[in-house]
Amino acid sequence: xxxxxxxxxxxxxxxxxxxxxxxxxxxxxxxxxxxxxxxxxxxxxxxxxxxxxxxxxxxxxxxxxxxxxxxxxxxxxxxxxxxxxxxxxxxxxxxxxxxxxxxxxxxxxxxxxxxxxxxxxxxxxxxxxxxxxxxxxxxxxxxxxxxxxxxxxxxxxxxxxxxxxxxxxxxxxxxxxxxxxxxxxxxxxxxxxxxxxxxxxxxxxxxxxxxxxx
Amino acid sequence: xxxxxxxxxxxxxxxxxxxxxxxxxxxxxxxxxxxxxxxxxxxxxxxxxxxxxxxxxxxxxxxxxxxxxxxxxxxxxxxxxxxxxxxxxxxxxxxxxxxxxxxxxxxxxxxxxxxxxxxxxxxxxxxxxxxxxxxxxxxxxxxxxxxxxxxxxxxxxxxxxxxxxxxxxxxxxxxxxxxxxxxxxxxxxxxxxxxxxxxxxxxxxxxxxxxxxx
DNA sequence: ACGTACAGTGTACAAACGTACAGGTTGCTG
DNA sequence: CAGCAACCTGTACGTTTGTACACTGTACGT
Numbered sequence: 001x002x003x004x005x006x007x008x009x010x011x012x013x014x015x016x017x018x019x020x021x022x023x024x025x026x027x028x029x030x031x032x033x034x035x036x037x038x039x040x041x042x043x044x045x046x047x048x049x050x051x052x053x054x055x056x057x058x059x060x061x062x063x064x065x066x067x068x069x070x071x072x073x074x075x076x077x078x079x080x081x082x083x084x085x086x087x088x089x090x091x092x093x094x095x096x097x098x099x100x101x102x103x104x105x106x107x108x109x110x111x112x113x114x115x116x117x118x119x120x121x122x123x124x125x126x127x128x129x130x131x132x133x134x135x136x137x138x139x140x141x142x143x144x145x146x147x148x149x150x151x152x153x154x155x156x157x158x159x160x161x162x163x164x165x166x167x168x169x170x171x172x173x174x175x176x177x178x179x180x181x182x183x184x185x186x187x188x189x190x191x192x193x194x195x196x197x198x199x200x201x202x203x204x205x206x207x208x209x210x211x212x213x214x
Numbered sequence: 215x216x217x218x219x220x221x222x223x224x225x226x227x228x229x230x231x232x233x234x235x236x237x238x239x240x241x242x243x244x245x246x247x248x249x250x251x252x253x254x255x256x257x258x259x260x261x262x263x264x265x266x267x268x269x270x271x272x273x274x275x276x277x278x279x280x281x282x283x284x285x286x287x288x289x290x291x292x293x294x295x296x297x298x299x300x301x302x303x304x305x306x307x308x309x310x311x312x313x314x315x316x317x318x319x320x321x322x323x324x325x326x327x328x329x330x331x332x333x334x335x336x337x338x339x340x341x342x343x344x345x346x347x348x349x350x351x352x353x354x355x356x357x358x359x360x361x362x363x364x365x366x367x368x369x370x371x372x373x374x375x376x377x378x379x380x381x382x383x384x385x386x387x388x389x390x391x392x393x394x395x396x397x398x399x400x401x402x403x404x405x406x407x408x409x410x411x412x413x414x415x416x417x418x419x420x421x422x423x424x425x426x427x428x
Numbered sequence: 429a430c431g432t433a434c435a436g437t438g439t440a441c442a443a444a445c446g447t448a449c450a451g452g453t454t455g456c457t458g
Numbered sequence: 459c460a461g462c463a464a465c466c467t468g469t470a471c472g473t474t475t476g477t478a479c480a481c482t483g484t485a486c487g488t
Contacts (some may be wrong), residue, residue, distance in 0.1 A: 002466085010479085012435075012436090014215070019315075027244065028243070028244055028245065029240045029242070030241065030242055030244040030245035031242065031243070031244035031245075032330065033474080033475065033478095034475080034476065034477085035475080037267055042437075043437090044436065044437050044438075045437095045438095045476095046436075046438075046439095046477095046478095046479095047225070047435075047436055047437075048378065048480085049437070049477070050434090050435075050437095051435090053477095054476075054477070055476065055477090070442060072460085088400060092368050103321070106374060106377065107317070107318065107321045107374075109376060109377075113377070114380070115375065117377040117380075117381065118380075119376070120383065121381050125305070131288075132409060133412075134246060134409050134410060134411065134412030134415075135407060135409070135412070136405075136406070136407055136408070138278040138401065138405060138407060139399040139405040140400065140405075141218065141397075142394065142398055142401070144382075145382055145394050145395070145397070145398035146398050146401055146402060147217075148378055148381040148382055148398070149371070149378065149395060149398040149402060150402060151381075152370060152371055152374045152377065152378045152381075153367040153370055153371065155370065155377075156293075156366060156367055156370010156371060156373060156374055157363070157366055157367065157370060159321060159370060159373055159374070160320060160321075160331075160369055160370055160373070161367045163320065163327070163328065163369075164330040164362055164363065164364065164366045165424075165479095166328070166331075166332075167331065167332065167335050167358075167365075167366075168222065168358075168359055169426070170361055175423060178280040178423070179420040179423045179424040180356065180359050180424070181353075181355065181363060182416075183359070183420050183424075184354065184356055184359035184360050184362070184363040184405060185363055185415065186349070186408075186413060186416065186417060186420075187352065187353065187354040187356075187360055188333050188352075188360060188363060188364060188367075188403075189402075189406070189407060189408065190239055190406055190408070190413060191350070191353040191354075192350065192351060192403070192404055193349060193350055193352060193403065194348060194349060194350070194400075194404070195348050195349070195402065196232075198348030198349070199400060199404060201348075202396075203397065203400060206393040206396050207393070207401075209389060209392070209393045210312065210390075210394070211399075211410065214396075214425060226465080226466090247444080247445065247446085248445080248447085249444085249445080249446095250448065257445095257466075257467090258467050258468075259446095259468095260447095260448095260449095260466070260467060260468075260469095261465075261466055261467075263446085263447070263448090264464095264465075264466070265465090266466095268446075268447070269446065269447090342440095401463090427471065
């Protein structure tokens, strides 16, 4: 069920699956076609059908592979002590095609994407509540929402990585571009943009909005 | 060129355009079909073609309408003194179909989406550098990246709003769900998750990564 | 040597797609 | 009333799509 990482000596089946992931990522579920995937993989359209029964099954195979790849990176990060402060790095360390595929899948709302997102929220919540070296525990009444929003923001950066890279002038997934993103992210999370007065005032408004106070 | 907000007494042309925006948002550019849009709007497929020449032109009309709607909200926010500390509220205040449409468009990378994103970055940068009441100016060497990343994170929340809402149990675009999101966002931006020691250490790593220091 | 399983291809077909086109209805203007 | 423009529909056509099917070649176990 598993293959090497080399882009060359792969099973034909794996080559087709990788091509499919790229096509799905670039063109969407409907936009990607069996014929297009076959051409990208350098095989005949019928061979795609031979290895994966139909388009839906091919999609499921891509989902399974992406989820598996992400799970591996996650486990590696956990066993490594999670020394890195930025959850984003987890997403960044997964292979580029997997990233792009999941970004699309998150928007097109497949079952796999839902599972991925929910797992990621759970993962963030665990890490945050446990606390790791160099990290404080978050100050919040609502850790679940805290984790969910952080997860959504980080995934959002991956989903919109094309736009972000264009705005910054360099690809943020390369060693040249990534530091600029990470540095800005650090700036954003360390300084307090909002004054304590406005903060309390806004919280008061939100509290009233949330429930008609007794 | 402009219509009322009532979902009822709209021009047929506007009804078709609104239906098209929803279909594009839900199914993507390829997934949405002329026939499906026509059925959703309660008209014949040929009428869609009559008002908008072809699918590409229909798409451009949707783009134009969405950009216009967002521009209006933005101007209103500026004239209102931008008292609200959260840029996200700008996105939130636009009509729901426009949000969903732009979220999809951002992922599918149309020209309009690029323009929207770049404008939003510019907008954020202006607001941040000018500074408004209750807001401090950001402490950063790289304001452009700061603004770009904040923009991407906020748009990311809109793009992934479905997943985020599911994780929180309530729709974050309703008065019941929004406070929970906003409160968590406030928590995230006010507390310093990372210790100063790890922060400086990480910045050092990033600086080395960025350029081979002389 | 034979047969079987598997990798791979070419052809064919029904369904859905975008779009062109001719026609029909309504309402306003001369 | 004639005519014209705008709104709206039904039909038809070429293309692309997913998929079924028959076919070839090759490796391998008996």
